[in-house]
Amino acid sequence: MNISTALLLADLTGVAVFAASGASAAVAKRLDLFGVVFVGFVAALGGGIFRDLVIDEAPPLAFADWRYAATAAVTAAVVFRLHPQFARLRTTVLVLDAAGLGLFTVTGTLKALDAQVPAVGACVIGMLTAIGGGLGRDLLTAEIPVVLRREIYAVAALAGAVLVAVLDALGRTNAGWLTAAAAFVFLLRLVSLRRRWSAPVAPARP
Amino acid sequence: MNISTALLLADLTGVAVFAASGASAAVAKRLDLFGVVFVGFVAALGGGIFRDLVIDEAPPLAFADWRYAATAAVTAAVVFRLHPQFARLRTTVLVLDAAGLGLFTVTGTLKALDAQVPAVGACVIGMLTAIGGGLGRDLLTAEIPVVLRREIYAVAALAGAVLVAVLDALGRTNAGWLTAAAAFVFLLRLVSLRRRWSAPVAPARP
Amino acid sequence: MNISTALLLADLTGVAVFAASGASAAVAKRLDLFGVVFVGFVAALGGGIFRDLVIDEAPPLAFADWRYAATAAVTAAVVFRLHPQFARLRTTVLVLDAAGLGLFTVTGTLKALDAQVPAVGACVIGMLTAIGGGLGRDLLTAEIPVVLRREIYAVAALAGAVLVAVLDALGRTNAGWLTAAAAFVFLLRLVSLRRRWSAPVAPARP
Numbered sequence: 001m002n003i004s005t006a007l008l009l010a011d012l013t014g015v016a017v018f019a020a021s022g023a024s025a026a027v028a029k030r031l032d033l034f035g036v037v038f039v040g041f042v043a044a045l046g047g048g049i050f051r052d053l054v055i056d057e058a059p060p061l062a063f064a065d066w067r068y069a070a071t072a073a074v075t076a077a078v079v080f081r082l083h084p085q086f087a088r089l090r091t092t093v094l095v096l097d098a099a100g101l102g103l104f105t106v107t108g109t110l111k112a113l114d115a116q117v118p119a120v121g122a123c124v125i126g127m128l129t130a131i132g133g134g135l136g137r138d139l140l141t142a143e144i145p146v147v148l149r150r151e152i153y154a155v156a157a158l159a160g161a162v163l164v165a166v167l168d169a170l171g172r173t174n175a176g177w178l179t180a181a182a183a184f185v186f187l188l189r190l191v192s193l194r195r196r197w198s199a200p201v202a203p204a205r206p
Numbered sequence: 207m208n209i210s211t212a213l214l215l216a217d218l219t220g221v222a223v224f225a226a227s228g229a230s231a232a233v234a235k236r237l238d239l240f241g242v243v244f245v246g247f248v249a250a251l252g253g254g255i256f257r258d259l260v261i262d263e264a265p266p267l268a269f270a271d272w273r274y275a276a277t278a279a280v281t282a283a284v285v286f287r288l289h290p291q292f293a294r295l296r297t298t299v300l301v302l303d304a305a306g307l308g309l310f311t312v313t314g315t316l317k318a319l320d321a322q323v324p325a326v327g328a329c330v331i332g333m334l335t336a337i338g339g340g341l342g343r344d345l346l347t348a349e350i351p352v353v354l355r356r357e358i359y360a361v362a363a364l365a366g367a368v369l370v371a372v373l374d375a376l377g378r379t380n381a382g383w384l385t386a387a388a389a390f391v392f393l394l395r396l397v398s399l400r401r402r403w404s405a406p407v408a409p410a411r412p
Numbered sequence: 413m414n415i416s417t418a419l420l421l422a423d424l425t426g427v428a429v430f431a432a433s434g435a436s437a438a439v440a441k442r443l444d445l446f447g448v449v450f451v452g453f454v455a456a457l458g459g460g461i462f463r464d465l466v467i468d469e470a471p472p473l474a475f476a477d478w479r480y481a482a483t484a485a486v487t488a489a490v491v492f493r494l495h496p497q498f499a500r501l502r503t504t505v506l507v508l509d510a511a512g513l514g515l516f517t518v519t520g521t522l523k524a525l526d527a528q529v530p531a532v533g534a535c536v537i538g539m540l541t542a543i544g545g546g547l548g549r550d551l552l553t554a555e556i557p558v559v560l561r562r563e564i565y566a567v568a569a570l571a572g573a574v575l576v577a578v579l580d581a582l583g584r585t586n587a588g589w590l591t592a593a594a595a596f597v598f599l600l601r602l603v604s605l606r607r608r609w610s611a612p613v614a615p616a617r618p
Contacts (some may be wrong), residue, residue, distance in 0.1 A: 026354070029350060030407055031350075031354045031407070032354070032406060032407045033406050033407075034354070034360050035351075035353075035354030038353075038360065039354065041330075049260070053259055053260070053465055054461070054465070054470065054471055055470060056468070056470030056471075058260065058261060058262030058321075059260055059261055059318070059321065059322075059323045059331075060260060063260060063318070063324075063326075063327030063328070063330060063331055064323065065324075065327075066324060066325075066326035066327065069326055069330055070326070112471070112475075116471075117471045117475050118475075118476060118478060120475075120478035120481055120482070121471060121474070121475030121476055121478065121481065122475070124453075124474075124475060124481055125471075135552075139345060139551060140341075140345075140350070140354065141350060142348065142349065142350045142554065143554065144441060144443075144552070144553060144554045145447075145552060147446075147447075147450075148438070148444070148446065148450055148451065148552065154446050154450065155446050200444060200445050201442055201443070201445075232560070235556060236613055237556075237560045237613070238560070238612060238613050239612050239613075240559075240566050240567050241560030244559075244560055244566065245560065247536075255466070259466070262468065264466065264467060264527075265466055265467055265468075265527070265528075265529045265533055265537075266466060268533070268536075269524075269530075269532075269534070269536060270530060270533055271530075271533075272530060272531075272532035272533065275532055275533065276532070346551075346557060346560065347556060348554065348556045
């Protein structure tokens with residue numbers, strides 16, 4: 001298995017994980033089969049579509065390579081069928097979701113840097129690639145996006161994006177370092193879940 | 207009347223119908239005149255703007271040709287004025303809306319195929335062109351998008367988009383076949399309304 | 413100080429003001445520090461990102477020039493820290509917000525005209541540049557966008573955009589006239605706030 005095959009497999013794993021999270025939220029809101037698949041599609045591919053629009057890659061990868069849409073749709077349909085069992089996999093999903101977060105942060109930031117976006121902008125784009133799908137999922141199900149309310153989620157993505165930008169500035173964007181950056185996001189997310197770390201909230205007004 | 211005039215008229219009819227549906231939802235939410243016109247604009251043109259962003263047609267047709275924005279704005283303003291009477295036209299609106307759905311599906315899918323988007327991606331873009339305005343309308347009025355919850359709406363659009371992609375692969379994208387594809391979406395939507403078909407919903411958890 | 417420095421300063425002032433409005437709304441919804449910064453970012457830069465996507469300027473200015481993201485993030489973080497004091501500055505914020513509205517209307521419309529968008533489309537894009545951030549802020553905090561419900565806000569932006577398009581048609585887009593157009597939006601907004609002008613709402617159905 002060469003590197004580009006490995007990357008594609010990793011990417012599609014991220015798509016599947018995010019599609020499962022979107023589909024799960026949609027089932028909980030009593031959406032129909034189409035709605036579940038659609039929210040799964042948005043959760044899995046929304047961040048990447050936004051990234052590609054911003055760096056002017058047309059059409060976005062989600063529309064250019066059918067395996068992305070197919071992976072998202074099939075995963076969401078399976079979640080729809082298996083939902084009661086799926087609910088018991090909650091911990092597994094959180095772990096896979098953290099892996100997807102790490103992966104999408106790294107590929108999103110790299111793609112933006114490759115498209116000549118300056119470092120600060122590329123970090124924001126990388127973070128948005130990773131959290132954009134979850135934002136879309138929550139907007140479609142009429143929730144205030146969970147990433148804005150709780151836990152170290154987007155912050156882990158942003159920290160990983162900064163790490164990728166630093167590696168890029170040092171000329172160290174090889175497979176080993178990039179995997180380490182993705183693993184850093186993954187672990188930071190898992191540790192913050194485990195320790196219930198979260199960002200501060202402003203005190204309620206008296 | 208030549209073909210491009212016929213297409214423009216058909217397209218503007220779709221814009222007017224979707225603008226009416228958006229304006230009607232906005233009046234029901236007690237938005238002001240501007241809000242009603244704005245939601246009408248989004249409902250009529252949001253799907254096409256998304257399509258044009260994705261296939262990198264700049265500026266999007268909604269901004270490049272003033273007749274689109276004007277049709278949407280005038281229609282929405284008329285609905286604002288006539289709302290009580292308009293409410294009685296509910297069946298008419300549903301029929302016209304089904305016609306708009308068929309039309310936007312066909313033109314959206316075709317444009318994406320013309321822009322070299324592969325078939326699966328083009329079908330998704332075609333469907334999103336047709337349902338995107340309704341999604342925007344529901345997001346702006348703080349509702350879970352109705353197309354995700356009920357009835358064969360997006361599914362009819364997706365089926366029509368697949369039909370257009372098949373016609374394209376067979377080299378059969380002439381006016382007759384494309385009209386037939388639009389009519390297919392239109393009829394599928396009307397029959398599903400009539401028979402109260404809908405996509406399945408996952409069973410509530412015990 | 414030359415003109416481009418003056419424009420940049422004015423632009424960043426607009427960014428700061430809109431970031432403050434977004435951050436303030438996010439604090440009120442009890443979002444965490446990251447959420448507050450994120451909503452501030454969207455409120456300050458969302459309109460411009462949409463504008464740049466539509467006129468195909470890639471990457472959008474918000475990602476191409478780090479000073480935009482930095483201004484938005486720092487302002488939002490300061491609001492998060494100082495929120496109780498900030499609440500007392502409500503009138504100041506409304507005045508600054510009106511200034512931001514005028515500025516973003518003028519720069520948005522001009523950029524669209526420069527990108528060869530026809531006049532009607534350029535006016536809509538200019539208005540969306542000015543109100544887009546506020547729309548994004550309200551969507552993220554699960555509110556029906558306030559610009560759709562009340563007061564002469566978007567209408568002031570639209571009037572200013574039309575003024576810019578007329579100046580452009582007359583070949584009068586020099587600094588003096590453009591400042592006058594921004595001031596016109598600013599004053600129209602302030603007067604409508606003062607006099608409690610608002611757009612009409614459809615009568616409730618009996």
